[in-house]
Amino acid sequence: MQEPDIDWQHLPFGYYPTDYNVRCTFRDGKWGEIEVSTSDRIDMHMAATSLHYGQQLFEGLKAFRGKDGKIRIFRLEDNGERLRSSAGGILMEPVPADIFRKMVLMAVKLNERFIPPYGSGASLYIRPLEIGISPSIGVRAASEYLFIIMVTPVGPYFKTGFGCTDICIMRKYDRVAPRGTGRFKVGGNYAASLVAGHHAHELGYSAVLFLDPKEKKYLDECGPANFFAIIDGKYVTPKSDSILPSITNRALMQLAKDLGLEVEERHMTVDDLTRATEAGACGTAAVISPVGKVVDLDNDTTYVISKDGQPGPVCTMLYKKLNAIRNGEEEDIHGWNTIVE
Ligand code: PLP
Numbered sequence: 001m002q003e004p005d006i007d008w009q010h011l012p013f014g015y016y017p018t019d020y021n022v023r024c025t026f027r028d029g030k031w032g033e034i035e036v037s038t039s040d041r042i043d044m045h046m047a048a049t050s051l052h053y054g055q056q057l058f059e060g061l062k063a064f065r066g067k068d069g070k071i072r073i074f075r076l077e078d079n080g081e082r083l084r085s086s087a088g089g090i091l092m093e094p095v096p097a098d099i100f101r102k103m104v105l106m107a108v109k110l111n112e113r114f115i116p117p118y119g120s121g122a123s124l125y126i127r128p129l130e131i132g133i134s135p136s137i138g139v140r141a142a143s144e145y146l147f148i149i150m151v152t153p154v155g156p157y158f159k160t161g162f163g164c165t166d167i168c169i170m171r172k173y174d175r176v177a178p179r180g181t182g183r184f185k186v187g188g189n190y191a192a193s194l195v196a197g198h199h200a201h202e203l204g205y206s207a208v209l210f211l212d213p214k215e216k217k218y219l220d221e222c223g224p225a226n227f228f229a230i231i232d233g234k235y236v237t238p239k240s241d242s243i244l245p246s247i248t249n250r251a252l253m254q255l256a257k258d259l260g261l262e263v264e265e266r267h268m269t270v271d272d273l274t275r276a277t278e279a280g281a282c283g284t285a286a287v288i289s290p291v292g293k294v295v296d297l298d299n300d301t302t303y304v305i306s307k308d309g310q311p312g313p314v315c316t317m318l319y320k321k322l323n324a325i326r327n328g329e330e331e332d333i334h335g336w337n338t339i340v341e
């Protein structure tokens with residue numbers, strides 16, 4: 001197996017071509033054979049529903065090379081389950097659990113040489129993608145779907161890595177509608193967040209902390225990540241129908257409980273930020289991105305979360321613990337890892 005010429009320590013969170021992707025097509029009412037492809041192109045009809053009416057969904061999970069040399073995929077089944085939930089949300093064909101699992105394992109094994117070495121801080125990002133491919137000019141669901149799994153080695157999502165980052169509140173943008181598609185991982189949500197994200201970046205913030213789209217009262221999603229805060233020693237995270245149920249957040253809640261912390265999933269108000277001693281954005285890409293301060297641009301108010309500009313003790317502990325489980329340094333007592341044989 002030839003080692004790719006990659007500087008693993010300085011790998012960005014970007015697209016790096018790998019050897020293979022795997023594909024499966026739903027046609028005539030059933031899923032076909034799994035195919036292995038070396039092409040990074042898709043040949044599709046210009047009237048495909050994914051191109052016109054946004055019938056598109058994706059997932060994101062990671063594989064790691066452990067201390068013991070074994071390859072571990074984190075919470076594979078949960079990502080498959082969320083993919084099926086997203087499919088239901090925009091009337092797409094759900095990919096059965098066995099096909100999802102088989103294709104993830106194939107994509108990882110076929111591209112084994114791109115799995116970053118243990119200790120590099122990098123990982124193999126697995127990106128499942130499903131699109132409606134049959135043509136339709138009328139607004140309706142496709143009858144044919146293409147499901148692809150591609151993989152790419154990635155470094156940290158934020159340039160700051162596990163360092164504090166500042167975020168902002170801006171009420172002029174919504175990512176999703178109150179009873180819309182926020183809890184599904186569909187491309188439209190990301191398109192709808194681009195202007196807000198760009199605006200925040202221009203002002204020097206790494207993400208927008210969106211408020212709930214109905215009342216503009218409760219904290220919702222933090223850019224492409226969930227939000228949590230440590231308040232009175234408790235792990236508190238927003239309960240909302242318009243956020244994506246983050247698998248990382250769920251894992252962090254479990255680890256917080258394991259460490260003896262109380263966990264609260266509830267509506268969080270902007271006022272809660274005055275009592276937060278730590279906060280973070282969490283997701284597969286970054287695990288935890290600790291928050292330095294939250295600036296409410298509409299009210300000209302700054303909530304300083306980290307007084308010394310450093311990640312706090314709870315965030316640090318949770319971050320280390322989750323990484324240790326994914327790298328096989330710590331026992332996987334919750335059965336989150338799939339070991340690639
Ligand atoms: N929220 C949004 C909008 C996301 O895109 C992601 C990333 O997947 C998350 C939250 C975090 O979810 P997870 O921890 O499952 O990666």
Ligand code: COI
Pocket residue numbers: 060224225282283284285286
């Ligand atoms: C995450 O994995 O946390 C993400 O937000 C992925 C992003 C590239 C959509």
